[in-house]
Amino acid sequence: MNTLFEKFSLTFERQRSDLEISGSPERCIDRLVVEDADGTLWLVEKLKEAQADWRNTVGTLLSQLHEKNVPYIHTPAQTADGNTIVIHENNPYQITPFIIGTDLPRPEYCADKERGQRIGDFINALQSAGKQISTPERSTPPLPEYVAETVKTIKLHRPDITQKLSPILPLLDSFFSEHDSIPLALAHGDCHPLNIIWHNNEVAGVIDWEFTGEKIVLYDAANCIGCVGIEHPNWLINGLVPELIATLYTKNKLFAANIHHLIPTVIALRFAWLSEWLRKQDTEMQNMELDYMRLLATSRQEIESFWKQRYTMQ
Structure with a gap:
């Protein structure tokens, strides 16, 4: 995990298995929440090879929407050359800010x-x-x-x-x-x-x-x-x-x-x-x-x- 975070110019601190992850788990191979040395929380997703190009496209789109001040947008971390996907241990990874919220009361x-x-x-x-x-x-x-x-x-x-x-x-x-x-x-x-x-x-x-x-x-x-x-x-x-x-x-x-x-x-x-x-x-x-x-x-x-x-x- 240290090596993965270094590729995004971040410093890994610890895994946060105490935090529940929203959204569908079927959209990646594996995922976990991690805290960096600054106390920022990140969602780390291990992706299938076929997902990498599209997820990088989506990451770029989110960055553009953030620049246009679209509300509620959280952009993935980027490498020095602007990519939001890195290959780590032969798998593509993307890390995105982890958003803490409250449970949606249903119905x-x-x-x-x-x-x-x-x-x-x-x-x-x-x-x-x-x-x-x-x-x-x-x-x-x-x-x-x-x-x-x-x-x-x-x-x-x-x-x-x-x-x-x-x-x-x-x-x-x-x-x-x-x-x-x-x-x-x-x-x-x-x-x-x-x-x-x-x-x-x-x-x-x-x-x-x-x-x-x-x-x-x-x-x-x-x-x-x-x-x-x-x-x-x-x-x-x-x-x-x-x-x-x-x-x-x-x-x-x-x-x-x-x-x-x-x-x-x-x-x-x-x-x-x-x-x-x-x-x-x-x-x-x-x-x-x-x-x-x-x-x-x-x-x-x-x-x-x-x-x-x-x-x-x-």
Whole structure:
């Protein structure tokens, strides 16, 4: 560990196994928290070889966003030549400031309007900064392509689920016919409230940027809305979600102009979760996800009406 830290011009002091690490452990081979000689805490990640180039690209992006004063950005340590990845003991490593926060109260956080405003302000700042810098291309397939491939696999292996998707697919077909006309903007790519480190109601930092890139302007908001609404459908029209939408609608002209595509975007993004439950053979979560997607499709007008009442009050 001493040698690794020296490559970043830092001095290793001790490992901090007493600190719990947020975010998904599946995004690296191994990770741990370390304290340097100045008392600064770092998250040390041992990466797969295939991750190195992209994670270095993401590290550079975070540095640029920090320079543009985007809030809640914590930049990885850099070597003398500006790289955020070093090879240590034949593996790529990246070290990033470790952010201490407080536990997100679930599901109580869904009722918190202030959190919705904070997330909306972050998305707006990120998209604004993205117009001023060279942003990486999208790191995930376009939604129409991803959903089509997922549906094809479901039809082949799970025809029983295909029938349950019947209320959803016509809506998505209509959405995808217009998808390419929706403006692109820089996105975090996995804007889940659990990928935000909170200090009480304030944002301390945003983590897990592996899926960042240019995506449709609704992407981050839709991802967040989908993750909040799955806690209980009531949270689609109360608390965090309407405040998030109102914050974006009143401050982001591109978002406002395309808001009619928001619910189809939420549904399309839920296919990644459905795929996860199918892979894990989790029947309970498969059924919950399908029920949620159908509710979004069949109750679209009612949900949008609640949202409109909120954002037109601004």
